Amino acid sequence: MRRQKKPCPITEAGIRYVDYKDDRLLGRFITDYGKILPSRLSGVDARHQRQLSKAVKKARFLALLPYVKGHTG
Amino acid sequence: MAKLKIRRQSSRRYEAVYIYDSALEDTAIVEKLDKVQSLLALAEPAEIEHWGRRALAYKIGRHENGYYIITHFNAEPKVLPEFERALKLDGGVIRYLITLHEHELGAPKLSDEELAARRGRSDDDDDDEE
Numbered sequence: 061m062r063r064q065k066k067p068c069p070i071t072e073a074g075i076r077y078v079d080y081k082d083d084r085l086l087g088r089f090i091t092d093y094g095k096i097l098p099s100r101l102s103g104v105d106a107r108h109q110r111q112l113s114k115a116v117k118k119a120r121f122l123a124l125l126p127y128v129k130g131h132t133g
Numbered sequence: 134m135a136k137l138k139i140r141r142q143s144s145r146r147y148e149a150v151y152i153y154d155s156a157l158e159d160t161a162i163v164e165k166l167d168k169v170q171s172l173l174a175l176a177e178p179a180e181i182e183h184w185g186r187r188a189l190a191y192k193i194g195r196h197e198n199g200y201y202i203i204t205h206f207n208a209e210p211k212v213l214p215e216f217e218r219a220l221k222l223d224g225g226v227i228r229y230l231i232t233l234h235e236h237e238l239g240a241p242k243l244s245d246e247e248l249a250a251r252r253g254r255s256d257d258d259d260d261d262e263e
Contacts, residue, residue, distance in 0.1 A: 079238035081150070081203065122150055122230055123189035123199065131191070 066103030070112070078111040080118035083125055090116065094129035144176075144207045148234040151220075152199035152227045155186045162200055165225050170204070172216045179206035196227050205234060 069088075070078065079085070089097045089104065089112055096116050099109040119125040153162045170179055184201035193199075208216075213231065220229050 074240040076241075077236040077238050080232075082239055085239075118230060118232070120190075122152065122201075122228065123191055123193060126190040 068103055068105040068108060070104055070108040075108070078108060078115045080115035081124065083119055086112070086116050086119050086125060090125065092129060094126050143209055145210060146205065146207050146234045147231055149204050149229060149231045151202045151229045153202065154196065154225050154227055155198040155200045157200070157225055162225070165223060166202060169216065169219050169223065172219055173206060173208045173212055175206050175208060177207065179204045193227050199227050
């Protein structure tokens with residue numbers, strides 16, 4: 061039995077290219093520790109997942125997202 | 134396979150994000166930005182968007198806050214090394230990122246009717262309210 065495919069939330073939001081400055085959007089696709097959520101859990105399509113992965117990494121560099129959530133020091 | 138494109142015009146569109154030391158005065162930041170941007174020898178002035186002060190997601194050295202500025206400009210690729218060198222030497226810049234701006238990012242701006250239609254359709258599945 062296969063589960064029905066989820067619609068891609070990024071496509072649904074009308075986004076063509078994921079913006080690395082949109083930390084609110086990116087924040088929905090990272091885990092509680094700040095890791096990038098796999099697309100099998102989020103339902104993001106492959107094209108957007110590739111963009112998302114790069115966007116999260118840029119956002120981390122710019123301190124918009126943490127590398128590790130809950131880490132202090 | 135990526136196709137090799139021959140570009141006739143040498144100027145390319147870039148997006149740069151700067152994080153300045155939030156302890157600096159606003160006027161000092163604008164002054165520093167003007168000075169460093171002048172190295173780009175821009176034909177038309179850069180679009181500048183100030184995000185202002187916000188907390189960094191993690192500490193960078195002793196900094197916990199930064200003053201964010203986003204700019205868009207068309208520049209010749211050959212002026213960038215000198216520009217980056219100046220940015221690196223500037224102690225007031227905590228971090229910067231220059232990227233090629235080849236596509237509009239994010240969702241296109243919706244017209245008022247589209248927004249209204251969207252609101253009417255999906256009042257309950259908006260899960261990102263905070």
